[in-house]
Amino acid sequence: MAIRAKQIFVNLPVQDLKKSVEFFTKVGFEFDANFTDESATCMIIGENIYAMLLVEERFQSFISKKISNASDTTEVIVALSVDSREQVDVIVQAALDAGGKPSNEPQDHGFMYGWSFQDLDDHLWEVSYMDLSAFPSE
Numbered sequence: 001m002a003i004r005a006k007q008i009f010v011n012l013p014v015q016d017l018k019k020s021v022e023f024f025t026k027v028g029f030e031f032d033a034n035f036t037d038e039s040a041t042c043m044i045i046g047e048n049i050y051a052m053l054l055v056e057e058r059f060q061s062f063i064s065k066k067i068s069n070a071s072d073t074t075e076v077i078v079a080l081s082v083d084s085r086e087q088v089d090v091i092v093q094a095a096l097d098a099g100g101k102p103s104n105e106p107q108d109h110g111f112m113y114g115w116s117f118q119d120l121d122d123h124l125w126e127v128s129y130m131d132l133s134a135f136p137s138e
Helices: 017-027 056-060 085-097
Strands: 008-014 030-037 040-046 049-055 077-081 101-108 112-118 124-130
Touching (some): 008 017, 008 056, 017 030, 017 049, 017 085, 085 112
Parallel strands (some): 008 049
16 A cells, blocks of 8 residues: 655754744745744645744754754755746745845756755755656657
């Protein structure tokens, strides 16, 4: 039997929850007040897709290993698929305008277009659009 999860919650440590909420609000995301307190918030990414932004002390309470320093190491890239090339550009530009850092230059592979940024805590976010009708066939 194949596993089919109903939801995904990506948990990310943040240094300053208020600044992170301000940043991601400027990018265009919303938050679920039911899962928000002074140490955590639930960012709504899409239908059944969420990012829990947890202050580092709260994040550490869930793990026995050290928290990675995202400015030095990368453990994950949060990759989001959107409906158009234009939406890729709007989201990444909003993140850069809100204080995020560029990660890679836009990449155009014909059938797939993507661009990435780093948030205030240096987590990597990749936003892409894929047009399967333009996928190269042999």
